[in-house]
Amino acid sequence: MLLELTGIECGFGAPPRRVQAVRGVDLTVAEGETLALVGESGSGKSTLARVAMRLLPPDRGRVLYAGSDVTDLAGGPLRRVRRHAQMVFQDPFASLDPRMTVLQSVAEPLDIHHLGPRADRRDRARATLRQVGITAVQDGKYPAALSGGQLQRVAIARALVMSPALLICDEPVSALDLSVQAQVLNLLMDLQEERRLGLLFITHDLSVVSEVADRVAVMYLGRIVETGSRAEVLSAPRHPYTAALLSAAAGPWKPATAPVILRGEPPSPVDPPSGCGFRERCARASDRCARVVPMLSAGGAGSQVACHHPD
């Protein structure tokens, strides 16, 4: 298994204002597989990604890369394993240095990790830029001269130049216009298949999930509430939250059902409800939901749902 997270808990700040962002999550990504991690703001999906990148230390739980435990690594050893996992962020304007040219930005990680002979690094960066569809003319440009879609390609090149095994993309197309979004999604799928990348794709958009994912994990208030294959989760959601998300998402595939409109808003992770985090917005909530946290339990082939009253 390329990436394995077990029992991850992660929070910020001190009591009584402590935010428990991730509350016990297990997750795996295999080689060549795309796992879509779906959730709304505050669900803990980005925190989980940072834990997976070893950018944040978890309070509890283990992070394994290709079977070896990297949870407690630091310094040089951490840097050496980290190059196998790379990340692409939502806002390409913020993730590239405005004072570096495109080529400099893409070559920089090779310098930092001393990968390959110095003379070859620029060539390697150039080759990666060509692969993501950035032309030689654009190599010397600064971020301000490029469009959002082009910058996101550069950000992808910067991640891929390291030849990672695992790529974590945090809302990589959310900031892009629809006509450009399709280009970047296609590029990610091409690169992933060519390089057998494990892809952890974080998004709030189920229509994007329906295009890219092999498996789906739905997060709500720091926990995974449903997980399974793309077809299982999207065509027969079992958790009421997944059903509501699906109803709010747009897409040609959308079943023609009456929209599920949830009441209320996602609760604050500072003061989560007892029991099931979703119960205050859930039409099926019972007394048990307020008392007992529902655990993920197996449904069909490999699918799991954390709900006392699943479909």
Add this chain to the structure above:
Amino acid sequence: MTGGGQGSAPRARVLVVTGLRTALARPGAAPVPLVDGIDLTVRAGERWAIVGESGSGKSIAARSVMGLVDPPLRWSAERIEIGGTNLSGAGRAEWRAIRGHRIAMIQQDPLTALSPVFTVGNQLIETIRRNEAAPRAARRRAADLLRAVGIPDPERRLDSYPHEMSGGMRQRVAIALALACAPQVLIADEPTTALDVTVQAQILKLMAGLSDELGTAIVMVTHDIGILPGFAHQVAVMYGGQLMEVGPVAEVLAAPEHPYTRALLAARPGRAPAAARRRLPVVPGTPPDLLSARAGCPFAPRCAAVLPPCTEVRPAMVEAGLRRVACHAVRAGTGALP
């Protein structure tokens, strides 16, 4: 969906805009056209969506309709009529009498509409008292408005500050504020873009319900085609500062005519979950560079159905049935090419 001016008697026209142009003035250079001649007629109770990508000019068009553009932007219109009042060449005082009364606006970020240093009640009551003098009645009306936008415990919430509320609640307050003087037209610029999808569904339902109930016309500016079917009656697709296609939402989504609309709809992700992974149809190229001079159709450089006149002559808006399309290829009958 009913309404939307499709009933027997045509409803009153509450917003009429013809030849709206907004340009960015540059010292020592030609002005850059951002909104390049658009026409729109909105009837009472209709919900319109102006759809476009970033840089299409949709937000600037909306602000221009409100008379809310400042130098270096300059706007002009052959005709602009709000609630029956002609505002061509109107001065500041005339606009002030219209804005907030006949036409109001909500924005993407409700915090830009709300003052952080006054309570929600304060801000609502201040607005209401422009029409309603008695303080007690104004407070009652403020609470009624909060109730109408689905805020629980409205009496108590009047004393809250915006920062004490969630994003969804703040957007509800912004809607209440916009509706305080019962406008005939509500302009909404990406009102749900900053919200979570489950909250977005609530706000859209609320806005649609209020417009049905009060007869308020809504012109929503959005980049998100996904929200159209359940919300808007009419859609205007914008690209490069111009309208490409205008018509009833159901019709345009089912059978788009303009090559841009078709490309945009095809590029939407979301296929049958059980289907094999595919590559999405792509719109080649990048959005237009607004600063470079252009002639003809702004979509021509990316268009699969491009014809010789497209790069030279701006296509005229042609009306056919309920639809208006500006495209040489559609007109020549070759618009259906790949």
